[in-house]
Amino acid sequence: MSKLACLGGKPVTENILGGARLTSRPDLERKYLLQAYDSGDWDDWPGNTKSMAARFEKEWADFNKSKFCALVTNGTHALQVALETLDIGAGDEVIVPGLTWQATASAVCDVNAVPVLVDVQADTLCIDPKKVEEAITPRTRAIAPVHLYHRMADMDALMRIAKKHELHVVEDSAHMHGSQWDGRGAGTLGDFGAYSFQRSKLMTGGEGGAILTQDEDSYWKIVSQRSCGREYKEGVKVHSGNYRMTSFQAAVLRGQLSAHRKNAPRIDRNGLALDRAVADAPGVEPLRRNKHITRQCGYAFVFCYDKKSYDGLDANAFRRALSAELGVGFGSTYAPLTHSDVYYPHTKKRHALSKSYVKAITPSRWKLPVADELFYDRAVLTSWHFLACPPRRAHLLTDAIAKIYENRAELLKASADAAG
Ligand SMILES: Cc1ncc(COP(=O)(O)O)c(C=O)c1O
Structure with missing residues (x-):
């Protein structure tokens, strides 16, 4: 079992993109x-x-x-x-x-x-x-x-x-x-x-x-x-x-737009390959794609992490470990609007039109448990530049996640030690 990059080991790859870039004009x-x-x-x-x-x-x-x-x-x-x-x-x-x-x-x-x-x-x-x-x-x-x-x-x-x-x-x-x-x-x-x-x-x-x-x-x-x-x-x-x-x-x-005409189908194809790579990895899931979506381009690539499968490993520790394995930064979503800064x-x-209007627009009046869980514990997100990753390199995403899964006990221990 090779040591995790975030703990001083060799990463799965220096950069999963391997120099791939989307077209620009x-x-x-x-x-x-x-x-x-x-x-x-x-x-x-x-x-x-x-x-x-x-x-x-x-x-x-x-x-x-x-x-x-x-x-x-x-x-x-x-x-x-x-x-x-x-x-x-x-x-x-x-x-x-x-x-x-x-x-x-x-x-x-x-x-x-x-x-x-x-x-x-x-x-x-x-x-x-x-x-x-x-x-x-x-x-x-x-x-x-x-x-x-x-x-x-x-x-x-x-x-x-x-x-x-x-x-x-x-x-x-x-x-x-x-x-x-x-x-x-x-x-x-x-x-x-x-x-x-x-x-x-x-x-x-x-x-x-x-x-x-x-x-x-x-x-x-x-x-x-x-x-x-x-x-x-x-x-x-x-x-x-x-x-x-x-x-x-x-x-x-x-x-x-001239560049994006070329990029849009590529982003869709690469995104599908990355979703499949996530589906092949332990303790994570790709987002569900509605059958009506005939082309999916997007501002970010996202998948969901299951903390329980990693024996309670904090999502941030997972995000950091993945970033180190792939040479690309992973984070979380926007903070839900109930506690966005x-x-x-x-x-x-x-x-300040009236007391009742101010009360009505006060964000903390709403409860958003699903958004909160995604933000804190589940969403693993990186910018759309990641979608330049060609299908032939998508397996590196599976390999990196599998490596973190195999090393979860070590990562849990390191996280506990760092927390004092
Ligand atoms: C989901 C969403 N809606 C609206 C906007 C607003 O766009 P703009 O920054 O051009 O005002 C943004 C911008 O970041 C956004 O991400």
């Missing part, structure tokens, strides 16, 4: 940037179909098989503008998963509505449709499922619930560039799909966001809403602010 990014600069069309002005922004809008819509796409400043604003376009605001509730980046819930507070935090499924990390149905009240106006990390949320179940209760659906697709449900792009199944192009995402323009919709009138409403409420139809006025993206960001994104809307003066 900096040459195209530069070319489009200069074109945008030389054109003088630096913004995304309504009605200008020639700007770099308008061209990326068309390409991003086509890539996702969406009828319409409107670019906005970032993913948070994409959610906010979508909610405002649905006329969601004071007195309304929006159902949001409790395990997500804070933006999904913050955007709801930013339109003065109440985010209702619902627990997730232990085997997908996405919002649990059964719990969504239980959380519906007469004030509920929308569900905002998040396609989180390495799985799409169960859109069939969620759309059925939305239809039954006449609710809107805003898909937070910030993690899902290139994923498909029955061949349809993530973000095209609900009323709106919100994307982020922030720097850590699978595609980035430094910052940026996009909203997909299948309805022409909704598209023009979004265009108006992102542009200070300029009249989009004779006599129709909406109050709003400026949420427009620049054509420079869109230029970089056109280059990024970037989500405390009840402390902000802007939200």
Whole structure:
């Protein structure tokens, strides 16, 4: 039995990626940037179909098989503008998963509505449709499922619930560039799909966001809403602010999309091989993949750890040991929103509308046992760059997990010694 790398032994591999990288096209990014600069069309002005922004809008819509796409400043604003376009605001509730980046819930507070935090499924990390149905009240106006990390949320179940209760659906697709449900792009199944192009995402323009919709009138409403409420139809006025993206960001994104066309099928294939590698290893499980997911790209690669199988070994000790064996860092999920250190809307003066509103948006009022267990004890996560790992090297993941399993007694002892 060879000694664990985190205890001074030789790792299974110096780096599981073995130099593999996903495609990038900096040459195209530069070319489009200069074109945008030389054109003088630096913004995304309504009605200008020639700007770099308008061209990326068309390409991003086509890539996702969406009828319409409107670019906005970032993913948070994409959610906010979508909610405002649905006329969601004071007195309304929006159902949001409790395990997500804070933006999904913050955007709801930013339109003065109440985010209702619902627990997730232990085997997908996405919002649990059964719990969504239980959380519906007469004030509920929308569900905002998040396609989180390495799985799409169960859109069939969620759309059925939305239809039954006449609710809107805003898909937070910030993690899902290139994923498909029955061949349809993530973000095209609900009323709106919100994307982020922030720097850590699978595609980035430094910052940026996009909203997909299948309805022409909704598209023009979004265009108006992102542009200070300029009249989009004779006599129709909406109050709003400026949420427009620049054509420079869109230029970089056109280059990024060109690369992602190649990367998306590769990420899906590699992810499946890595899931199989996890399935072959002791005491761990891959996430469940819904049969409707026809292409899975995601912001992270995740699997679940079973502490009992490792005689109670702390998940953090497992994550550290795995990182040392594979030369790639593994951690956990976002902290659930009930105790996230970037989500405390009840402390902000802007939200101090009434005592009852502040109470309603106080995150600690919710209980999220599944999300908590995932965060502390079960989820083992690494960034999407890991998905460059080719299928022929995926067995190294099985080998590393098996090695930790065989050495669990030694690791338990080392952890106990370190704890004093
Ligand atoms: C799930 C999710 N939703 C929304 C956002 C917000 O996107 P942005 O950072 O572009 O505002 C993020 C960004 O990190 C995210 O991870």
